[in-house]
Amino acid sequence: MSNYLHASLERIWLIDASIFVFRAWFIRNPLPKDTAGNPVNAVHGFLRFVYHLLHEQKPQQIGFAFDTSLQSSERKTIYPAYKANRSSAPDELKYQFQRCRDFLDALGITQAASTTHEADDLIGTWAEQNRNPNRQIIIISGDKDLAQLLKAEDIWWDYNRRGALHAGGVKDSFGVWPEQIADQLAIAGDKADNIPGVPGVGMSTAAKLLKRFGSLDNILENLEQIGSMQVLGAKRLQQLVTQHQDTIRLARKLTTINCQVPEAPTDLRRKPKDLARLQELCELLKLSAEQYQLWAEV
Numbered sequence: 549m550s551n552y553l554h555a556s557l558e559r560i561w562l563i564d565a566s567i568f569v570f571r572a573w574f575i576r577n578p579l580p581k582d583t584a585g586n587p588v589n590a591v592h593g594f595l596r597f598v599y600h601l602l603h604e605q606k607p608q609q610i611g612f613a614f615d616t617s618l619q620s621s622e623r624k625t626i627y628p629a630y631k632a633n634r635s636s637a638p639d640e641l642k643y644q645f646q647r648c649r650d651f652l653d654a655l656g657i658t659q660a661a662s663t664t665h666e667a668d669d670l671i672g673t674w675a676e677q678n679r680n681p682n683r684q685i686i687i688i689s690g691d692k693d694l695a696q697l698l699k700a701e702d703i704w705w706d707y708n709r710r711g712a713l714h715a716g717g718v719k720d721s722f723g724v725w726p727e728q729i730a731d732q733l734a735i736a737g738d739k740a741d742n743i744p745g746v747p748g749v750g751m752s753t754a755a756k757l758l759k760r761f762g763s764l765d766n767i768l769e770n771l772e773q774i775g776s777m778q779v780l781g782a783k784r785l786q787q788l789v790t791q792h793q794d795t796i797r798l799a800r801k802l803t804t805i806n807c808q809v810p811e812a813p814t815d816l817r818r819k820p821k822d823l824a825r826l827q828e829l830c831e832l833l834k835l836s837a838e839q840y841q842l843w844a845e846v
Contacts, residue, residue, distance in 0.1 A: 564689030723755030
């Protein structure tokens with residue numbers, strides 16, 4: 549990892565928080581509860597991740613982006629079936645999300661959510677706000693969609709699960725460059741988000757199209773050339789892309805991250821901790837005095 553973190557650059561840490569809450573949510577044995585009797589397994593797991601990150605990396609500028617509503621997002625307006633395959637979070641999980649956000653507030657760490665934009669868009673906006681030759685953007689997420697934001701020295705890192713990737717690593721892992729990821733997803737579709745693509749065309753074939761043409765716009769401007777590609781079923785592929793070009797254009801509106809969210813906080817510098825609130829939350833979560841002390845010092 550040290551090969552990717554540049555000591556000479558100011559580091560901006562952008563965290564896709566929800567995925568780390570969800571991962572912990574599924575670890576339910578044993579099931580810890582707070583003093584009010586609410587399950588807090590997701591909070592405990594999320595806080596283990598946060599503590600490790602703060603302790604190991606000592607970030608000075610950091611933002612955690614959360615998702616809130618599935619129903620009122622900008623993408624839902626564009627395509628009502630967007631993420632229709634997902635059910636709303638149960639109240640028990642919503643409670644835990646709020647405790648995670650409360651804890652970050654007590655630590656003096658910027659956290660944000662939007663009712664109209666997703667966490668990806670907040671992260672994209674923060675990345676855009678902080679673009680500077682003297683800065684390195686570090687995106688912590690398990691979602692490869694966010695790798696589309698990488699430029700220059702930036703890295704995408706699924707913390708504790710896989711190594712960090714720079715732009716070349718994204719190309720090696722996903723078959724396309726960061727700036728091609730939104731196009732790749734638009735062509736192939738994204739089942740996880742219920743985004744339609746070209747039927748029968750997967751990520752690998754989408755990558756081959758983008759290798760040949762460079763961008764989705766260039767593909768759509770040169771449809772007649774697809775049939776001469778050196779791939780199996782090139783003529784059929786040309787027919788499919790031609791038939792579904794409107795679907796692809798719609799899908800790209802959904803797969804492209806919005807980097808202009810007006811309500812995104814602009815200051816990611818760590819603030820002083822609210823120690824009284826931190827202690828109150830530690831007591832609620834049944835954390836020990838020693839654990840509180842560790843949080844007070846991290």
